[in-house]
Amino acid sequence: MITLYTYKPAFGEPAASPFCTKAIWLLNMSGQDWQREDLADPRKMPNQKLPAIRTDGQLIHDSDNIRSHLEGLGAEFDSGLSDMEKATSRAFIRMAEEHMYFHIVADRWCNDAVWPVIRETYFDSIPKMLRKLITNNLRKSVIQGTQFQGLGRWSDEERLARLEPDLQAILTRLWLGAYLFGDRPTAADASVAAMLTNMRATPGKTLLKTRVAEDEVLCRYIDRVSDALGKQWVTDGSASLCA
Known part of the structure; x- marks a missing residue:
């Protein structure tokens, strides 16, 4: 097991x-x-x-x-994918995990309106009287990391403009089928849809969340992947079987 x-x-x-x-x-x-x-x-x-x-x-x-x-x-x-499709799949995974991901980090950790909800959700195991002190120091280090990475130096509008070609690449692939590489999910969908669904789920209202949540094609895609791959994840806080 x-x-x-x-x-x-x-x-x-x-x-x-x-x-x-x-x-x-x-x-x-x-x-x-x-x-x-x-x-x-x-x-x-x-x-x-x-x-x-x-x-x-x-x-x-x-x-x-x-x-x-x-x-x-x-x-x-990636069963059934050609070598060219597998190469494209790897590029999409890297796009999702080495670029799209950092937009989620910026949306959740750098936004003063969103951060309090993130703090109370991510760090609810820390005693409340210590939570702000401990997490504010952690937040500062994350924000500094986004500054080094680059996205933290940009406005929300500039970040969204930088991300838009990635979203268009995803939408273009979806012309071919229900998933990125046809009519069944592959490894690329597990990466790309995971980033998109987290963008859509960010608490509050951000430009990035709104862009994804109001895109009917992206939302249908996220929901298809989640229905196909993610039905058995509910947990009561203890280890639970997900076979």
């Missing part, structure tokens, strides 16, 4: 992190029996990040490594 260590559900999504949502969807696609264990503090995990899985005495961190492990067990996330 595989155990997935993940952040708890948040804002109606399987997990507070799109990478954890991706891991949940890959596990569901893989056909492996698995259970989830929700963690609030990732510092004991490799690289101090989630998701991670424990299987056969191994602790495997990072959603890409989880994918590779599941493929080693026989999962075929």
